[in-house]
Amino acid sequence: MTTSAPTAMPDETRPPKVRTRPAAALFEPAILRRAVFQAFVKLDPRVMIHIPVMFVVEVGSVITTVEFIGSLACSWVLSPAGCGRRCCSPTSPRR
Numbered sequence: 001m002t003t004s005a006p007t008a009m010p011d012e013t014r015p016p017k018v019r020t021r022p023a024a025a026l027f028e029p030a031i032l033r034r035a036v037f038q039a040f041v042k043l044d045p046r047v048m049i050h051i052p053v054m055f056v057v058e059v060g061s062v063i064t065t066v067e068f069i070g071s072l073a074c075s076w077v078l079s080p081a082g083c084g085r086r087c088c089s090p091t092s093p094r095r
Helices: 029-042 052-075
Strands: none
C-alpha cells in the first residue's frame, strides 16, 4: 500500500484569508455586563470556600479593608482626643 504525501497548493490557487465576521470590540457592553456579573458571582464566599487559598486571601482582604477604613475614620475625627479607640488616644505611641 502506498500513500502519497499531500502537495502544497501554489499561491495562485489558494483562496485569500478573509474574515467572515467583524471582530468583537474589547469593551462591548454585552461582554462587559456578563464579565462584571461573573466577577461578583466568583467573589461569593460560598463559591470561594471550595478554593481554600483564594478563600483565605478573600477573608484577609476584607479584614485589611475594614481596618484601613477604620483607621481613616479614626484619623479624621474632629475631636483632639481621638475617637476613643486605643490606637487613636493621644497617649498612644502609635500615632
